[in-house]
Ligand SMILES: Nc1ncnc2c1ncn2[C@@H]1O[C@H](COP(=O)(O)OP(=O)(O)OP(=O)(O)O)[C@@H](O)[C@H]1O
């Protein structure tokens with residue numbers, strides 16, 4: 001079983017309009033509330049790929065109710081801890097550019113944290129826990145790291161999709177895969193890249209620090225997969241980017257979902273790339289037919 005963890009989910013309020021004029025009243029007749037948060041997006045793709053998964057995390061208030069209702073409508077199995085504060089709304093403006101305003105999120109109490117940690121007793125050998133996204137206020141900075149001894153003791157694997165020190169802190173526990181985009185990778189090493197070689201040197205360092213596999217995503221420019229003995233590249237699919245929100249989450253879902261079925265990192269990377277592109281080419285998180293449509297375009301090349 002794959003468990004996705006979204007400790008700070010959101011209703012994504014997606015607003016489409018041609019242009020935003022700063023300092024003026026702008027109007028849109030194309031707005032929607034979509035269940036969001038990185039782990040929830042991973043669950044949405046896993047469901048499309050028909051891979052069993054359960055969404056864990058914290059939800060509360062009227063927004064939390066709407067979020068759970070949307071997940072239930074989409075038949076996404078979920079078992080959230082209900083909190084007394086209110087799940088956040090993140091604003092995603094799609095105009096000439098994509099602009100995102102992500103709220104800090106609700107306050108989580110010590111009692112709610114304990115209730116969440118109790119969920120981990122369900123874990124069994126072979127399960128995978130996908131830990132994704134920002135930490136809600138009240139959670140300790142090393143919250144993900146705190147969960148890892150229990151996850152590993154159960155014989156489960158984990159994937160972590162976060163940035164900076166919170167990501168680096170988890171590497172000693174050997175995540176199955178991590179997926180920084182090329183900007184996040186540069187930030188991790190406080191540098192900037194003048195070539196793909198420089199980027200790959202940093203990706204290798206993450207393997208040495210403990211990651212089992214590293215994917216580096218570069219939006220429309222494709223991505224790399226670096227494993228301990230192989231190195232792969234795939235060009236980006238060609239299409240019209242409509243909404244990149246959730247493309248990275250979709251890539252992780254495609255990788256993890258395929259990996260649990262095949263154990264093949266290159267094939268998992270191929271499906272991950274297709275899921276990412278399919279989501280970038282649609283307004284919401286991609287559905288199966290959209291993933292299938294993109295898949296023939298993704299060619300994974302083994303470099304070494
Ligand atoms: N414009 C695009 N055209 C084709 N594929 C894309 C595009 N944008 C994203 N993708 C696909 O999705 C993957 C992940 O995208 P990206 O590198 O933007 O990740 P990210 O920065 O984590 O995304 P986000 O935070 O927006 O979810 C890419 O490797 C690629 O396969």
Ligand SMILES: O=P(O)(O)OC[C@@]1(O)O[C@H](CO)[C@@H](O)[C@@H]1O
Pocket residue numbers: 008010012035036037038041090100102132133134135245246247248249
């Ligand atoms: O604030 P975080 O947790 O870093 O990111 C949250 C978020 O931007 O991530 C998803 C896209 O990846 C969205 O559905 C959601 O609004």
